Amino acid sequence: MSQLKAIVFDMDDTLYPERDFVLSGFQAVAAWASVNLGINESIGSATLFKLYSEGVRNNTFDRWLTIHGIERTEIVPNLLDIYRQHLPNISPFPEAIDLLKTLDQSYQIGLVSDGYLAVQQRKWAALGLDRFFDAVVFSDSLGRENWKPSTAPFKLVLEQLNISPRLSVYIGDNPHKDFFGARQLGMYTIQFKHSTSEYGNHQPPSPDHYPHLIVDSLAEILGSIYKIESLL
Numbered sequence: 001m002s003q004l005k006a007i008v009f010d011m012d013d014t015l016y017p018e019r020d021f022v023l024s025g026f027q028a029v030a031a032w033a034s035v036n037l038g039i040n041e042s043i044g045s046a047t048l049f050k051l052y053s054e055g056v057r058n059n060t061f062d063r064w065l066t067i068h069g070i071e072r073t074e075i076v077p078n079l080l081d082i083y084r085q086h087l088p089n090i091s092p093f094p095e096a097i098d099l100l101k102t103l104d105q106s107y108q109i110g111l112v113s114d115g116y117l118a119v120q121q122r123k124w125a126a127l128g129l130d131r132f133f134d135a136v137v138f139s140d141s142l143g144r145e146n147w148k149p150s151t152a153p154f155k156l157v158l159e160q161l162n163i164s165p166r167l168s169v170y171i172g173d174n175p176h177k178d179f180f181g182a183r184q185l186g187m188y189t190i191q192f193k194h195s196t197s198e199y200g201n202h203q204p205p206s207p208d209h210y211p212h213l214i215v216d217s218l219a220e221i222l223g224s225i226y227k228i229e230s231l232l
């Protein structure tokens, strides 16, 4: 009989590879630009992927327009809108479905996800995992100030599940924001680091930002949960 009652997940880079969302957004931007800016679509998407794989994150579209000889920075907000509003072509990590099916037999399952509400909701719909989840919290619905590492979205999901933090685990990828708020409440935390993880190898900014346990694959999550059970 399990002593833990709830397993709560992050979404981006925990239930699916976030890189796939980025790539599908780039494809949408490249498709728009081929019609409206005359940039060849496959070349356009290839140069976006190249900038991304070189580590460019904040001014990608400015640099991309420059590479294609278009000096029109005023259209960057349009490109960002297309990126954020596109219908994401994303799927859960292959092991995620089996893991959720197994967990569903013994635990309540929740989600706490950061990011712009409409964007996160589109991703959630595309993943098709809602049937496994007993509570879904998008922190943006509580206001920007309540994005992780705020404790507010964790409190809300546990209230909805009606479960004490001490009987719950949060699973996420990002040491900057996934474990601090959850730990402040008394939740257990597990970091999932996969091979294309954006933040997996970042150093936690303080001792309070560390997870309790770290795994490299979703298949190891069950073992970690049992390890936590044995400590209770």
Ligand SMILES: [Mg+2]
Pocket (backbone or CB within 6 Å): 010, 011, 012, 013, 014, 172, 173, 174
């Ligand atoms: Mg994440």
